[in-house]
Amino acid sequence: MTSPLRFAIIGCGRIAKNHVAPLAQLPGAKLVALCDLVAEKAHVYAGSHNLPVYANYHTMLLEEEVDVVCVLTPSGMHSAHAMDVMCRYRKHVVVEKPLVLAWGDLAKMKSTASECGVKIFPVYQNRYNKAVQKVRNDLLSGALGRPALGTVRVRWCRPQRYYNRDPWRGTWAMDGGALTNQGIHYIDLLQYLLGDVESVFARMATQLVRVEVEDTAVASVKFKNGALGVVEVTTAARPNDFEASISILAENGAAIITGIACNHLSTYTLDPSMTSLYSEEFPDAYGLGHWQFFRDVIADLTKGVPHPISFDEGARAIRLLNALYRSAENNHEVRLDESVTSLNLGRSDPKLSALYETQPET
Numbered sequence: 001m002t003s004p005l006r007f008a009i010i011g012c013g014r015i016a017k018n019h020v021a022p023l024a025q026l027p028g029a030k031l032v033a034l035c036d037l038v039a040e041k042a043h044v045y046a047g048s049h050n051l052p053v054y055a056n057y058h059t060m061l062l063e064e065e066v067d068v069v070c071v072l073t074p075s076g077m078h079s080a081h082a083m084d085v086m087c088r089y090r091k092h093v094v095v096e097k098p099l100v101l102a103w104g105d106l107a108k109m110k111s112t113a114s115e116c117g118v119k120i121f122p123v124y125q126n127r128y129n130k131a132v133q134k135v136r137n138d139l140l141s142g143a144l145g146r147p148a149l150g151t152v153r154v155r156w157c158r159p160q161r162y163y164n165r166d167p168w169r170g171t172w173a174m175d176g177g178a179l180t181n182q183g184i185h186y187i188d189l190l191q192y193l194l195g196d197v198e199s200v201f202a203r204m205a206t207q208l209v210r211v212e213v214e215d216t217a218v219a220s221v222k223f224k225n226g227a228l229g230v231v232e233v234t235t236a237a238r239p240n241d242f243e244a245s246i247s248i249l250a251e252n253g254a255a256i257i258t259g260i261a262c263n264h265l266s267t268y269t270l271d272p273s274m275t276s277l278y279s280e281e282f283p284d285a286y287g288l289g290h291w292q293f294f295r296d297v298i299a300d301l302t303k304g305v306p307h308p309i310s311f312d313e314g315a316r317a318i319r320l321l322n323a324l325y326r327s328a329e330n331n332h333e334v335r336l337d338e339s340v341t342s343l344n345l346g347r348s349d350p351k352l353s354a355l356y357e358t359q360p361e362t
């Protein structure tokens with residue numbers, strides 16, 4: 001494809017700013033249109049960039065010349081919206097996390113992309129954090145030696161008013177709980193750093209809010225390489241967000257990445273002088289990784305350089321997520337080589353999905 005690539009956005013809520021800013025500024029990208037069911041939300045971003053706004057994405061894709069569509073709608077709609085865009089309009093799609101909720105939707109999405117000759121780019125922007133890259137490289141090169149234990153800790157604060165903000169939040173059909181919405185980045189990083197998981201045993205509870213999903217999850221993890229892991233993810237921290245951290249204890253030393261979104265390399269025993277070099281300040285928990293993520297999308301589609309986060313890479317966290325839920329549902333250890341899916345995550349709720357479906361205008 002030729003540069004600049006023309007991008008459009010469906011869903012202009014909280015995460016849209018992290019797409020609009022890079023797409024409006026990166027060489028090789030051109031943001032051409034915005035869409036939200038609530039057009040005023042799109043207007044918030046459109047004004048300063050003088051962009052056309054649509055409330056119906058079919059109309060947008062019929063009227064505008066677009067190469068790539070960013071799907072930033074409620075999580076339970078990602079697969080339906082992305083497949084519609086790929087099938088009907090043959091556009092590449094960038095899909096926010098979580099790529100899908102139900103494990104079964106992954107296969108449908110993958111075959112749709114292949115039949116339509118387009119690509120799916122899943123967003124996991126925290127993979128680009130400097131500290132994460134440093135630790136991954138030193139695990140891959142063997143400098144850190146054999147990993148013994150990986151621990152993820154997400155302690156964020158999401159009170160009832162957060163879940164009350166939109167009908168999709170805190171539901172099994174559209175959102176999933178703390179582990180899915182907030183924890184997925186760090187669930188992804190565990191496998192990104194330590195490799196595939198063999199089995200999990202999880203427990204979950206809804207502690208401090210009235211929602212059907214969990215606000216607190218803990219799990220023990222066994223990796224295929226023999227390392228063990230611990231997951232602690234909660235949105236029941238009060239009164240503020242405290243941390244999203246990951247620590248790796250390995251044969252040759254310890255690496256501890258702390259901060260609001262795994263952005264500070266706070267301990268690095270191999271070379272303590274590296275800690276400041278590989279730490280960065282983030283304006284918020286969304287971080288800065290979308291910029292490099294989009295540079296990689298552009299390089300993939302215009303120069304044929306494969307994106308480092310392929311569809312299959314993106315799918316690994318969804319598989320682990322489903323296994324964690326199934327383990328808590330069955331109160332049992334779950335092996336990932338079994339075909340396990342959560343009984344709740346991504347379950348169908350036609351009334352809720354009807355709120356977010358868009359039919360072509362007649």
Ligand SMILES: NC(=O)c1ccc[n+]([C@@H]2O[C@H](COP(=O)([O-])OP(=O)(O)OC[C@H]3O[C@@H](n4cnc5c(N)ncnc54)[C@H](O)[C@@H]3O)[C@@H](O)[C@H]2O)c1
Pocket residue numbers: 010011012013014015016035036037038041055057072073074075076077096097098123125166181285286355356357358
């Ligand atoms: N990468 C990250 O760190 C990160 C951070 C926040 C959110 N997200 C993900 O992004 C997605 C959106 O989250 P959010 O917090 O921005 O939610 P939000 O509710 O603020 O925004 C979603 C927007 O989608 C719009 N929408 C829904 N259906 C639509 C349709 N058919 N056509 C056009 N617009 C439609 C809604 O009107 C809403 O404005 C979620 O899946 C979430 O998990 C990712």
